[in-house]
Amino acid sequence: MSEDDRAGEFGPIYLPALQRIRDRWLELEPVVDATSYDDVVAPTELQISLSDGLGDADAARLDIQWSELGMYSFHYVDSEDVNWRFDRHPNTHSPETHFHPPPAATTTAAEPSCIDVTEVSLVTRAVHSMWRAAYDNDDLDRLNSASNPP
Numbered sequence: 001m002s003e004d005d006r007a008g009e010f011g012p013i014y015l016p017a018l019q020r021i022r023d024r025w026l027e028l029e030p031v032v033d034a035t036s037y038d039d040v041v042a043p044t045e046l047q048i049s050l051s052d053g054l055g056d057a058d059a060a061r062l063d064i065q066w067s068e069l070g071m072y073s074f075h076y077v078d079s080e081d082v083n084w085r086f087d088r089h090p091n092t093h094s095p096e097t098h099f100h101p102p103p104a105a106t107t108t109a110a111e112p113s114c115i116d117v118t119e120v121s122l123v124t125r126a127v128h129s130m131w132r133a134a135y136d137n138d139d140l141d142r143l144n145s146a147s148n149p150p
Contacts, residue, residue, distance in 0.1 A: 011069030018046040053078035099144040125150035
């Protein structure tokens, strides 16, 4: 997600949230290959590498931001250049909590998110359950289809 996608304050990155998100993905997902931060001194993003992806992708990555204000971005990209993301931030193109569908996750294609929860662990579980449903069913339409996951 670019800064241009946001209108209003996102807030400073909240490292304890990124640590909880990392721990939850490691607990829930067997295809997690590695986790890292974009900067070891002042991280602004958690990166979760997956050893498999959706559809024909043989690898994927989630780039995750979570702010002190409870704003977030879970951005998926894979080896087949499929992108999607769940976001919560002020903007001019959609509701504050929204989903950018695959394959390009463009700003103009944002739609309301099926995720209504706001607590770090619950949002993480919701994003994971949406990813896992799409993965298990080989169906990208499953990504934003649940009723208030997790």
